[in-house]
Amino acid sequence: MTLAPTETRTISHWATGAGFAGSSDRTASVTNPATGAVTGAVALASATDAKAVIDAAAAAFPAWRDTSLAKRTSVLFAFRELLNARKHELAEIITAEHGKVISDAIGEISRGQEVVEFACGIAHLLKGGMTENASTKVDVASLRQPLGPVAIISPFNFPAMVPMWFFPIAIAAGNTVVLKPSEKDPSAAIWMAKLWAEAGLPDGVFNVLQGDKVAVDELLTNRTIKAISFVGSTPIAQYVYSTGTAHGKRVQALGGAKNHAIVLPDADLDLAADAMVNAGFGSAGERCMAISALVAVGDIADELVAKIAQRTAGLKVGDGTRNTDMGPLVTQAHRDKVASYVDAGEADGATIVVDGRGVAVDGDNSGFWLGPTLIDHVTTDMSVYTDEIFGPVLSVVRVETYDEAIDLVNSGPFGNGTAIFTNDGGAARRFQNEIEVGMVGINVPIPVPTAYYSFGGWKNSLFGDTHAHGMEGVHFFTRGKVVTTRWLDPSHGGINLGFPENN
Template sequence: MTHSDGAAQTRTISPSAEGRTISHWFDNKSFAGTSGNTAPVTNPATGAVTGQVALASVEDARAVIDAAAAAFPAWRDTSLAKRTQVIFNFRELLNARKGELAEIITAEHGKVVSDALGEVSRGQEVVEFACGIAHLLKGGMTENASTNIDVSSIRQPVGPVGIISPFNFPAMVPMWFFPIAIAAGNTVVLKPSEKDPTAAIWMAELWAEAGLPAGVFNVLQGDKTAVDELLTHPAIKAISFVGSTPIAQYVYATGTAHGKRVQALGGAKNHAIVLPDADLDLAADAMVNAGFGSAGERCMAISALVAVGDIADELVAKIKDRTDTLEIGDGTLDSDMGPLVTKVHRDKVASYIDAGEGAGATIVVDG
């Protein structure tokens, strides 16, 4: 990748380029950082290392956060009309190039390209919602709330905000948050998962091309060092997090202890109940789609299915029949389900099967 200090032109980032470094991003340009520490990024379908992601030091994190803090006063004072125009530009660019982003997601997460495109589309829904932010930022006025006392309210941006996002949706989850934050006049520091960090840089380049001023959208790569600096740095006024429940508890406790507004969304395990009068073919289809979509790495993956009455054996048989037809493989090929994101994650999932068998369950589908 090459960058200039001026308006960036979005380029397709090749996730297969060996030896590439996925850097931080601030002031609308790449920032290599000074720590010298990196972590490998792999293609889950092949196991090949496709790059090294920079792991921020405290000093690197502060440099990125300082850029967001420096950009905040001017962005806060930018008119709603100008802010909205940038959001519209981003929306149009994203819509035209979402295929590029989907391929990047597949190359680093493993989910099939159609799943990745669906993820981008879900994120784009929030971008489109943010295009109407002007109406949503209106305040209120109540005349004579008490005798000769009027009450008014206004909505103002809080300042630089942090986003700590998970590996399973490297585009959608950040897009839950940053379109609204930016449209409302805040500046953003996004800390993506180190497992699939390239999508964040691609979106940063797109923002630059859309005309977003330098320092408004920034990317901080890294691990716990980067997270802790976001949670404790006084310039960061709010945090949004999605991830496991233990880390959500840590993020909430640490962030609020340092005076920040914190939104910490922990792990979810969806359950399903199938009643005796259900359409079992439809139920089986729904269970397979829920269990294996996005490589099973999402909160909507059904973790427990309760069959009511005497339908369990028939339902299990229908689910087995459908599961046997699934093509598991490279997400860029004609596959129904891609590989799990890392070998460590694969081994963790396999351990659940062993635990179930150890508890007395019968393994119906294996391998």
């Protein structure tokens, strides 16, 4: 159902298989970024509400842990089929609350679904090892077992995909889950909770806790929660990691990014220009893997900038439900913050080649609009370069040599994603070896790994040792156990007080 501009709804928590209103009277407005209209009020949990949702996950854990792998897998497959059949419903919810265009929302869901499909093979992924007769008539076996109730704290930019990086594996491995979505676009989490129930997941295995810092702090400190998966800005990631680990939790906290793309003089400049537009302005630049800094090597900058500007001019900005290429930013405050960086770059002497601050849009004038923005002659001391902007702003930094480009990337505080555009295989091989970044693209602008590999950066882009999904994700949501077994037979017996030896 499409809500009228003046119609609002209450978005509550989800626990033990049903909506849960909670005791707090605090709420936050949810808006449609394309119109500026308030469309909902999301509950902001009190500590008591948070404990109630956590307790629901804890109560469901013993039975789900002991549920057979075959049964768990059948629920995963059912969820996958339902998601595949109804993903357009979820895409419409994402567009209505985040603002990204429908096609981008569907793409987000499809990438999340890859992890669901990966988790459908959990029986194989949880196989342990066994050594017969490791010592005389002693067998040794290894097991991987679930942790217990775990929490996921997800950001606004991918309300479906980022939670799906974590919860399919956590649930398949036998854990129960509390998802704390962003209060900016909370409805996708409730939709997925209902889909899990329809797929046959027992009550309490998947729960949704709405809220702000109060909810987050309860998840970080409550002893019932055994692990935390977080994606968001670096300062908050640091806080989540330090607070969670101080309270004995396993934590993976994915932080911010400032992703560079290096374009060498031998590159196909048309391919590179296409890639820069796609990676810089898709989803209004609100991607942790967006390219925000283009490093042009040698004398190609003028030609490359002209090609990017030409392509950017053809982009259609507007309501994501219409035939547009790029939607609004998520809130008015965020739109104004991103625009302030453009103002600062201009004041610092950079050249605004394409200015999105006054973009013409196919949408309501009250939407949170900022068009694609291309800034040339950016230097490394400008805030438009140093800060993670998280908007449709592409900065061009000019350097003379390959070595200068490498040093520029490696000297930064982040190490999330990067790319190089070249037709020189030797340069590409050297790049992938020397660059201090966790995810690398060779002529690929957004090198997000497929689900059976793991996602995560280096340096201030990741706190914790474990990346998301893939086998690292399986290991994060399980813990190892080794069982040593000896069954006595009539030939054994007697007393021996010596230290046991492997013989």
